Amino acid sequence: MINDSNESLVNVYRIIRDTPEELVGLLAGIQGEYHALEERTERRDYFMKKRRVFNEEHPDDITRAALFIFFMRTCYNGIYSVNRKGRLSVTFGTGSRARILEEELIRFNHKLLQGVIILDGDYRQTEKYAGEKSFFYFDPPYKPVNEAGACTSYMPDDFDDDCQIELAGFCKDLGEKGSK
Numbered sequence: 001m002i003n004d005s006n007e008s009l010v011n012v013y014r015i016i017r018d019t020p021e022e023l024v025g026l027l028a029g030i031q032g033e034y035h036a037l038e039e040r041t042e043r044r045d046y047f048m049k050k051r052r053v054f055n056e057e058h059p060d061d062i063t064r065a066a067l068f069i070f071f072m073r074t075c076y077n078g079i080y081s082v083n084r085k086g087r088l089s090v091t092f093g094t095g096s097r098a099r100i101l102e103e104e105l106i107r108f109n110h111k112l113l114q115g116v117i118i119l120d121g122d123y124r125q126t127e128k129y130a131g132e133k134s135f136f137y138f139d140p141p142y143k144p145v146n147e148a149g150a151c152t153s154y155m156p157d158d159f160d161d162d163c164q165i166e167l168a169g170f171c172k173d174l175g176e177k178g179s180k
């Protein structure tokens with residue numbers, strides 16, 4: 001079982017599990033168009049156009065997954081961000097010839113994800129999987145080393161110190177139920 005409260009990220013996992021070849025086809029198209037652009041400004045315009053499509057045109061799930069991967073490969077420092085309204089606000093990166101399609105990786109992960117339950121919601125909903133046969137791995141938002149380095153804006157509601165403490169308590173509860 002995998003869980004994340006970011007539905008756009010979870011959608012990528014589900015598409016890789018269920019329809020990898022369609023995803024590969026779309027990413028090949030995006031990569032071809034993006035790499036054909038010579039100037040950084042043209043690439044930035046392409047990026048912004050795709051961001052508008054993602055935020056405003058309600059694309060289907062496969063297109064959303066392809067665009068999400070494209071943004072993560074081309075945005076500033078690969079940092080995901082959304083604004084207070086929950087709209088994707090990633091900014092354009094260096095404009096280098098980033099590899100957008102990694103078909104071997106998609107096919108490899110497609111195999112790994114067969115039979116995996118993929119949930120999108122708060123981590124607390126995973127409590128029902130606790131028990132002596134369970135192993136939990138958490139990859140929560142990082143606590144920034146300083147205010148300037150704040151990097152907790154994965155979701156509109158920041159994951160603050162209270163959330164980190166609550167998560168630690170949740171881990172303790174899982175342990176008491178026999179989970180590793």
Ligand SMILES: C[S@@+](CC[C@H](N)C(=O)[O-])C[C@H]1O[C@@H](n2cnc3c(N)ncnc32)[C@H](O)[C@@H]1O
Nearest residue numbers: 004005006121122123139140141142154155159
């Ligand atoms: C460091 S990132 C981990 C990224 C992830 N492992 C991946 O596949 O890329 C932290 C993740 O915690 C998720 N998150 C934040 N608050 C959450 C919550 N209350 N319940 C579940 N996931 C949450 C964010 O959506 C974000 O994807």
